[in-house]
Amino acid sequence: MANPRRTSYSLNQLPISDPIPQFQSQTPQTAATLLNSIKIFLKKPHAFPFLLSIFLLLTWVSLRFHRGYSNPSFRQSSYTVSEKDGGYVKDSNANVVKFSSFSSPVMKDKRGWLINPVSLALDSDIPGGAVSCASVHVGEILPRSMRGNHRHHTCNETFVIWGAKTVFRLENNAVARGYSEVTIGADEVAVAASPSGTAHALVNIDSVRSTFFLGCQDNVTNYNVSATDFNVWKDL
Numbered sequence: 001m002a003n004p005r006r007t008s009y010s011l012n013q014l015p016i017s018d019p020i021p022q023f024q025s026q027t028p029q030t031a032a033t034l035l036n037s038i039k040i041f042l043k044k045p046h047a048f049p050f051l052l053s054i055f056l057l058l059t060w061v062s063l064r065f066h067r068g069y070s071n072p073s074f075r076q077s078s079y080t081v082s083e084k085d086g087g088y089v090k091d092s093n094a095n096v097v098k099f100s101s102f103s104s105p106v107m108k109d110k111r112g113w114l115i116n117p118v119s120l121a122l123d124s125d126i127p128g129g130a131v132s133c134a135s136v137h138v139g140e141i142l143p144r145s146m147r148g149n150h151r152h153h154t155c156n157e158t159f160v161i162w163g164a165k166t167v168f169r170l171e172n173n174a175v176a177r178g179y180s181e182v183t184i185g186a187d188e189v190a191v192a193a194s195p196s197g198t199a200h201a202l203v204n205i206d207s208v209r210s211t212f213f214l215g216c217q218d219n220v221t222n223y224n225v226s227a228t229d230f231n232v233w234k235d236l
């Protein structure tokens with residue numbers, strides 16, 4: 001609340017002469033006045049709609065947060081961390097190896113990370129990927145968007161995925177639900193391999209960042225019905 005006496009006092013001072021004592025003496029009083037006004041306001045009946053809208057807002061925020069992170073199809077798989085190989089995280093069921101973008105296997109110097117996906121997959125024992133790139137795709141997946149959800153029958157494919165919180169799903173009939181999934185963090189770099197005849201999907205579950213990916217295929221695939229099955233999983 002404005003205090004006329006205090007205002008005229010501060011106006012009569014040179015602007016830089018004594019600003020700190022002025023704020024020190026004013027702040028506690030202003031805070032106390034504000035707190036008092038809030039107390040008085042909350043006791044009045046017309047505070048009820050105000051409180052109700054705050055309650056609704058908080059409910060909405062908590063529901064949104066809960067929904068975004070509790071989708072059971074995006075459960076994290078169990079990982080095995082190999083410390084001797086620079087602390088990478090590997091999921092053999094989903095054929096994925098992922099690194100912190102600052103870890104030594106991917107960041108060899110302070111300029112940032114740089115990898116050879118084919119040799120990194122081979123060195124990490126990620127089987128079934130491409131050993132040479134006959135066809136290469138580089139792309140972006142916007143927040144809440146998906147690529148893949150298809151099964152190539154005429155090529156093996158190796159992926160590099162980075163930039164946003166992303167789910168990589170790989171068909172795997174050795175597990176009960178028929179697929180394995182790995183969640184890749186926004187500050188991680190992942191290499192994944194999808195052998196010929198295996199379905200895969202890349203889902204950006206980040207709300208703000210874009211996923212970036214590179215796909216290296218060892219054969220030139222015709223994206224037609226006989227060479228690729230589309231929309232493999234209906235829940236994506």
Ligand SMILES: *[C@@H]1O[C@H](CO)[C@@H](O)[C@H](O)[C@H]1NC(C)=O
Pocket residue numbers: 153154155196219220221222
């Ligand atoms: C490579 O792709 C061609 C068609 O683009 C197909 O005829 C051939 O069988 C594929 N090779 C393998 C090993 O799948």
Ligand SMILES: *[C@@H]1O[C@H](CO)[C@@H](O)[C@H](O)[C@H]1NC(C)=O
Pocket residue numbers: 128154155156196218219
């Ligand atoms: C895919 O990899 C397998 C071995 O893992 C190989 O036999 C096959 O020829 C590869 N496919 C293509 C299209 O090169």
Ligand SMILES: *[C@@H]1O[C@H](CO)[C@@H](O)[C@H](O)[C@H]1NC(C)=O
Pocket residue numbers: 154221222224225226227
């Ligand atoms: C579909 O792809 C196969 C091999 O990938 C190719 O032999 C065939 O000609 C293609 N068909 C069409 C209609 O493009």
